[in-house]
Structures are given as C-alpha cells and as structure tokens.
Amino acid sequence: MNNLKSEKEKLDKKRDEMASELKKVETRIIKYEKEIRDSEDKLGKLESENKWITAEKDFFGIRDTDYDFSQIDAKAEIDKLTKLKEENAVLRRKVNMKVDVMSDQYEKEYNDLIKKREIIIKDKTNIEKAIKELDEKRKDALEDIYSQVNKNLNSIYTTLLPGTKAKLDQVGSSLMEGLELKVAFNNSWKNSLSELSGGQRSLLALSLILSLLLYKPAPFYILDEIDAALDLSHTANLGHMIREHFPQSQFIVVSLKDGMFNNANVLFKVSFLDGSSKVDRISKDKEIDIKKKSNK
Secondary structure, three states: OHHHHHHHHHHHHHHHHHHHHHHHHHHHHHHHHHHHHHHHHHHHHHHHHOOHHHHHHHHOOOOOOOOOOOOOOHHHHHHHHHHHHHHHHHHHHHOOHHHHHHHHHHHHHHHHHHHHHHHHHHHHHHHHHHHHHHHHHHHHHHHHHHHHHHHHHHHHHHHHOOOEEEEEEEOOOOHHHOEEEEEEEOOEEOOOHHHOOHHHHHHHHHHHHHHHHHHOOOOEEEEEOOOOOOOHHHHHHHHHHHHHHOOOOEEEEEOOOHHHHOOOOEEEEEEEEOOEEEEEEEEHHHHHHHHHHHHO
C-alpha cells in the first residue's frame, strides 16, 4: 500500500507538471495565433500600400530570383539596422533640423522652378514657331503688296505723265533692306530723282501715294487742291486717272482748275455773295452748257 501510495504521489506530481507545461504551451499557442493575426494584418496593409507585392509575391523565397532570402541572415540584418539607427540618432543630434526643413523647402522650390522652366521652354518653342510662321506670312504679304503697288505705280504715273515709267527697285536681296523709287523717260531710266522737275516729282509722289491706296481702296476720299502745283494738262490727266483707276471709290476734290472739273460727275461751285458763302450744285451736262454759252 505504501509503495502504491508513493507511486500515486509521483504520478500526481508528474500530472501537475504536465498540466503546467500544457498551460504554458496553450499560452504560447495563443501568443503565436495573435502574432499570426498581427502579421496577416501587417501583410494586408503592406499589400494595399505596395501594389507590386501582389504581383511579385509568388517569387518570394524562390531560388535564384531577386526574392531569394535563403542566404540572408535575418539576425545580422536586424543588428545592422539597429546599428544604423543608432548612428542616425547620433548624426541627427549634430544636424540642425531647421536646415533639414529648409533643405526640403528649397528642394521643393527647385522642383517647381524646373517645372516652370520646362513650361517656359515649351512656350518659347511655340512662340518661335509662331514668329517663324508670321515672318513667312509677312514676307508673302510684302511680296504681294510690292508686286501690286509696283504695277499700280507704273500705271498711274504713265497716265499722269505719258511717255514715262516708274517702278520700285529693291535696294538689296530682300524687301526688308529697302526700296528705291526710279523713273524713266522714253525708256531711259534716270540715275537720280533730282533730275526731275518740281512738277514731275509732285506727280511721282502723288502716284506712289495713290498706288498704295489702290492696293486696298477706301470707299471714300477727300483731296484738297492736290493739283495746285500742276499745269492744266497734268491736272486733266490726274482727273482722268482718278476716274479710270478708282471706279469703286467716291472722291470729293477741292480744285480751282478746269482740267479737274471735266472729269467730275457733279460740281459744287462755292462763291462769296453778300458777305456769305453760296454753294451751287451743277451737274456735268449743265456745266458743259454754261461753258458753251460763255464761249459764244
């Protein structure tokens, strides 16, 4: 009985020890289960924050891949990380944190300036392209204006002064270098405009102005005694030229010479009577009748 009692006590003691060990194991199991859940939560968070993990995780631990961790000593890496953190803490105590903040700010400003620079370079390229296109259009427009004005200049000057020619010559290889006005009498081109008389120069200046106006005619013109320096024959030529070259425009011309009157559609005769101005409207036919009567 004593032996059995002693054996029973041993068994009870062993049972208690096993119960205690079982409790410890259960505690460790609970702890591991918690760690597993925490790890799963961390893994889910990592996968949500880093989309590449989902695509690459099948290669984790595979030999001869970028994710082969078999040769990595986790404990050594943790010790290395701990050492680096300690060194970083020491360095951070030596570094002025305001400078670090200012560095971040300056880096941000630098990046903003780089972006603005890229925008400016792009805008510059577009502007240069637009300028080039506008230069081409301006060149084409100048060529067209030069051609039309030159043609009109010769036609008008020939009408005003029969037996002559007029043209605009390029000074250099481009219109932008300038133009020179030249005149020819009986196909003989003059070396200088100083060889022309005052009346001839007046007709030439008037021809140039009218040829420019003729490029884009206005619907309405007012001319005040532009024939004052011209003789009667030139005045008649001027009136004829206006009628022939500007059929789409209306002219009001102030003149004191018959050569201009003969080309008018309607005359308004202004006279001074009893201390005031009097205006009479005279049609062209009526003016002819008045002249015939005065001649008789």
